[in-house]
Amino acid sequence: MKALLLLVLTVWLNTQSGSCSPSSSCSYPPSKWCSSMDSAIECGVVKQCLMSNFTRAHQKDGAVEVVLYYESLCPGCRLFLTEVLFPTWLMLNDIMSVGLVPYGNAQEKPDGKKYTYECQHGPQECLGNMIETCIMNMSQLAFPIIFCMESSPDVINNAKTCAGVYDPKLDWGKVMSCVNGDLGNQLMHQNALDTKALSPAHQYVPWVTVNGEHTEELQDKAVSSLFMLVCNLYKGPKTKACGGSQKYFKSYCPNE
Ligand SMILES: *[C@@H]1O[C@H](CO)[C@@H](O)[C@H](O)[C@H]1NC(C)=O
Numbered sequence: 738m739k740a741l742l743l744l745v746l747t748v749w750l751n752t753q754s755g756s757c758s759p760s761s762s763c764s765y766p767p768s769k770w771c772s773s774m775d776s777a778i779e780c781g782v783v784k785q786c787l788m789s790n791f792t793r794a795h796q797k798d799g800a801v802e803v804v805l806y807y808e809s810l811c812p813g814c815r816l817f818l819t820e821v822l823f824p825t826w827l828m829l830n831d832i833m834s835v836g837l838v839p840y841g842n843a844q845e846k847p848d849g850k851k852y853t854y855e856c857q858h859g860p861q862e863c864l865g866n867m868i869e870t871c872i873m874n875m876s877q878l879a880f881p882i883i884f885c886m887e888s889s890p891d892v893i894n895n896a897k898t899c900a901g902v903y904d905p906k907l908d909w910g911k912v913m914s915c916v917n918g919d920l921g922n923q924l925m926h927q928n929a930l931d932t933k934a935l936s937p938a939h940q941y942v943p944w945v946t947v948n949g950e951h952t953e954e955l956q957d958k959a960v961s962s963l964f965m966l967v968c969n970l971y972k973g974p975k976t977k978a979c980g981g982s983q984k985y986f987k988s989y990c991p992n993e
């Protein structure tokens with residue numbers, strides 16, 4: 738996907754300005770054009786390299802990856818998702834990526850070609866897990882929708898309204914046919930496999946991995962101060978939100 742976006746951008750840039758094709762004196766292979774300012778100048782692709790470097794920075798290379806293994810009706814999971822994970826992601830989404838795996842302590846049993854599920858908080862929780870899983874497969878705005886569901890008093894019955902608020906183009910009929918059909922079953926099986934593959938195995942939910950790793954220390958930091966954890970782990974230039982630009986915080990509107 739990243740490579741495709743860059744390719745599209747490059748092609749677009751090439752069609753936008755006349756000076757884009759590498760000059761004939763260029764002695765670098767294409768993969769090295771942007772490796773330094775000198776090569777970029779020699780090959781006549783300075784603008785393209787600046788743009789592609791910029792794009793790459795915004796495509797979250799080096800982003801801190803936080804994955805939450807959870808259950809749709811588990812109170813601790815709902816609290817972490819709505820009061821920690823989502824707000825942190827809103828502030829830090831340019832240096833952080835979030836994965837959600839609704840399954841947790843559910844149990845899976847093969848049933849012919851499909852699977853049946855039992856959830857810790859009953860069939861309604863299995864339904865919630867499934868709706869959220871299908872939404873993640875079908876909407877770019879899954880995280881705000883799931884945040885809306887998890888922060889509402891009735892996770893399941895507000896699902897459709899939440900989807901309508903954040904992604905009005907999402908076809909709810911399609912979501913429900915995913916929920917009740919083979920696609921949902923297959924996607925939930927993937928959640929089961931992902932959860933079972935955790936190492937160390939999860940002992941409770943919410944269970945957090947950071948850059949693929951789970952330790953007691955990481956879990957504690959994620960739960961108590963995810964914002965600090967992500968800012969500290971991110972190796973690139975600090976964003977405004979992490980306090981990289983003091984100006985950002987010193988812009989006041991005086992009371993006249
Ligand atoms: C693009 O980024 C690389 C790596 O960060 C850097 O070494 C290079 O100088 C940059 N190229 C340009 C043209 O700014």
Ligand SMILES: *[C@@H]1O[C@H](CO)[C@@H](O)[C@H](O)[C@H]1NC(C)=O
Nearest residue numbers: 873874875876920923924927
């Ligand atoms: C949705 O699920 C299908 C079937 O597993 C998969 O091929 C597809 O890539 C998924 N789409 C997204 C956006 O996750």
